[in-house]
Every structure is written in C-alpha cells, then in structure tokens.
Amino acid sequence: MALIFDIKRYAIHDGPGIRTTLFVKGCPLRCVWCHNPESWSPVPQRLYKQGKCIGCQSCVNVCPQGALHLTPEGIRPTGKPCILCGACAEACPALAMEICGREWPMEEILAEVEKERGVMTDSGGGVTISGGEPMMHPKTVLPLLEELGRRGIHRAVDTTLYAKPELVQEYASRCELFLLDLKTMDSAVHKRYTGVPNELILSNYRLIASLGKRYWVRIPLISEVNATEDNIRASADFLSSLPLRPEVVDLLPYHDIGKGKHERMGTTYNPEGLPLSAPDGRQLARCENILKAAGLTVRIGG
Numbered sequence: 658m659a660l661i662f663d664i665k666r667y668a669i670h671d672g673p674g675i676r677t678t679l680f681v682k683g684c685p686l687r688c689v690w691c692h693n694p695e696s697w698s699p700v701p702q703r704l705y706k707q708g709k710c711i712g713c714q715s716c717v718n719v720c721p722q723g724a725l726h727l728t729p730e731g732i733r734p735t736g737k738p739c740i741l742c743g744a745c746a747e748a749c750p751a752l753a754m755e756i757c758g759r760e761w762p763m764e765e766i767l768a769e770v771e772k773e774r775g776v777m778t779d780s781g782g783g784v785t786i787s788g789g790e791p792m793m794h795p796k797t798v799l800p801l802l803e804e805l806g807r808r809g810i811h812r813a814v815d816t817t818l819y820a821k822p823e824l825v826q827e828y829a830s831r832c833e834l835f836l837l838d839l840k841t842m843d844s845a846v847h848k849r850y851t852g853v854p855n856e857l858i859l860s861n862y863r864l865i866a867s868l869g870k871r872y873w874v875r876i877p878l879i880s881e882v883n884a885t886e887d888n889i890r891a892s893a894d895f896l897s898s899l900p901l902r903p904e905v906v907d908l909l910p911y912h913d914i915g916k917g918k919h920e921r922m923g924t925t926y927n928p929e930g931l932p933l934s935a936p937d938g939r940q941l942a943r944c945e946n947i948l949k950a951a952g953l954t955v956r957i958g959g
Contacts, residue, residue, distance in 0.1 A: 659681055659760070659794060659797040660681060660683070660759070660794070661681055661682070662680050662696060662757050667773075667776070668785065671787065672811075672813035672834055672836060673783075673834070674777060674780035674782025675773075675776050676785050676813070677769070677784050677785070678784075678785040678786075678815075679784065679786050680693065680787050680788055681696075681786065681794055681797075682695075682699055682700070682757075682758045683696070683790060683794065684696050684789045684790045685790055685817070685819050686790070687851060688851045689929075689931055690911060690915060693915070694918050694924070695757045695918055697789075702756070702758060703746075703756055703757075704756075704922060705731070705732055705754055705921055706752075707731040709751045709753035710732060711753075712727060715745075716732060716744075716745035716746075716748055716749050719745060719748040721742065723735060723737050724738065725745060755921075767805075774810070777811075783811025784813070785814070786813070786815065787815035791815070792825070792828060795827065795828075798828075799827060803831055811833050813833065816835060816836070817838060817858065818858045818861040818865075819857060820861065822860070822864055825864055833871060834873065835870060837873065838876070838877065841883040842883075842891040842892055843855075843888065846883075849931070850931065859895070863899060866900045869901055872903050873903055873904055873905050873906075874905070874906045874907070875906075875907045875909055876906065876908050878911060878935070878936050878940075878944060879934070879935070880911070880932075880935065880937075880940060881933060881934065884941075884944055886943065889947045893950070893951035896948075896951070897953060903953065903954075906953050906954065906955050907958070908941065908945060908957050908958070911936075941957065
C-alpha cells in the first residue's frame with residue numbers, strides 16, 4: 658500500500674495534458690521554501706488549522722490518549738503521545754483537524770485514476786507520481802507504475818533525483834517522463850537550503866540523459882539562492898551539455914505558500930531566517946535570456 662497525502666485531479670502543470678497527480682509522503686530533502694512540507698515525514702501526521710477552529714473541544718474530548726487540550730492559542734498538544742488514530746479529525750465539526758497521509762491499496766488508487774481516464778486520454782495526459790520523493794517507496798510505487806503502463810496510461814515521475822543510480826534506472830524503465838528540479842549548481846549552497854549536496858543529483862541528471870529518457874526541468878527561482886547570473890549560466894551550460902537536453906525549462910518565481918502549511922504542522926517556516934525573495938522582472942528576464950541563448954526552451958511559471 659502507498660502512503661498518499663493528496664490526490665490532485667485535473668492537474669495541468671505536472672506534465673503534458675490533464676493529469677491525476679498522486680502525492681506520496683516522505684522526502685530526503687528539506688528545502689527551506691518547500692511548498693509541501695507535510696510531505697517530508699514518511700508517516701501520517703496530525704495537522705491543525707487554527708483559523709477554522711471553533712473551540713468546541715470535540716477533538717479534546719474524543720482523544721483516547723489525552724494528547725490535546727484547549728489553550729488561548731487554540732488546540733495544542735499536551736505532551737502525551739498521539740497514536741494518529743484519526744478520532745480528532747473525525748470528531749471536528751469545523752474540519753480544523755486533519756490526519757495527513759493514509760495507506761491506499763493499489764486497487765483503490767487505480768479506481769481513482771480510472772475515474773479520470775476519459776479526460777486524461779482526450780487531453781494527452783496521464784498520471785504523475787509526486788511527493789515527497791517517489792523513489793523513497795520503490796516497493797509500492799514501482800508496481801503501481803507497472804500497472805499504469807499495462808493499462809496504457811502515460812506516466813510521469815516528479816523526483817528530486819536524490820536516489821541511488823540503479824533505482825533511477827528502475828524508475829526510468831517504468832515511466833515516460835521525468836519532472837526534475839534544478840535548484841542550484843553550487844553544492845554548498847544546495848546543502849544549506851535543502852539539507853543535501855547536489856553531486857548525486859547532477860550525476861543522475863547525466864544518467865537520465867544518457868538513457869534517452871524524456872524530462873522537463875523546473876527551477877524554483879529565488880533571488881538570493883539561484884537567480885544570480887553566474888548560477889543561471891552554470892545551469893544553462895550544464896543542461897545544454899547533456900547528451901539529451903530537457904524538453905522544457907520552467908522558471909518558477911519564489912513564493913511562500915509553504916508557510917501556512919508549517920503553521921498547520923506546528924513547525925516554523927524558514928527557521929534560520931535565510932534570505933528568500935522572488936526575482937524582480939529584470940532578474941527574471943535575464944535568467945530567461947541566458948537559458949534561451951543556450952538553446953533551451955523556457956517557460957515562465959509553467
């Protein structure tokens with residue numbers, strides 16, 4: 658069974674056509690700007706949206722562990738262990754409590770996918786496995802990809818590429834398209850902002866290109882991290898030097914959508930206060946022009 662925390666239908670930015678995107682939990686990176694920090698942990702989590710809470714204490718009263726109590730700041734943990742039974746989420750009339758992530762048997766996932774087959778087929782779409790990191794779950798994701806392929810459904814894998822090369826090859830043999838981030842060419846900067854260096858990731862880029870596998874690249878563009886002229890030129894040189902170039906490079910200007918999710922998780926967005934801001938129009942145009950000059954196809958906000 659696959660631990661999935663979200664299913665997005667009618668997705669239009671996760672590969673060609675209209676797609677169904679499955680988000681699996683668990684990721685080896687800790688990108689400061691991550692849009693889906695609830696994907697980091699490979700186990701279910703309790704989330705709480707204070708803005709929805711009406712203070713009725715239904716969750717407090719139903720919790721078998723006594724793990725919750727009402728405070729002036731809303732519902733907070735008491736310090737007793739939460740067993741993630743989901744009773745609090747089921748009891749909450751305002752939907753302020755949520756258990757993020759549940760195990761989905763393959764037959765249930767396929768049933769959800771089949772609901773959208775007509776739309777996906779007519780649009781040239783398919784299914785995208787995202788996360789989190791799909792390569793953390795080969796025992797569940799690889800069989801799912803095989804079955805999707807057997808059913809003639811186009812398969813895309815959205816991955817950090819922070820995985821063993823032999824695993825990348827296994828995924829490559831079971832999908833039609835990779836969606837890849839390229840965060841920064843400087844390994845020290847990469848580690849500072851994501852928690853891991855980038856040598857393995859760049860090596861796996863070369864592997865995918867050598868296999869002739871189709872891939873799209875997405876650059877989360879952040880002024881202080883990777884929007885510098887030096888980094889974009891290095892990125893352009895790297896991508897244009899590969900034996901198979903990306904079909905498209907999407908420039909995605911920074912935004913802090915993950916901040917609200919950290920609040921729901923009870924964690925802090927960008928706890929070290931690292932500088933993060935979106936590039937201005939001049940920076941964005943410069944990045945686009947450098948990549949295009951290297952012969953790459955570029956989209957803004959793809």
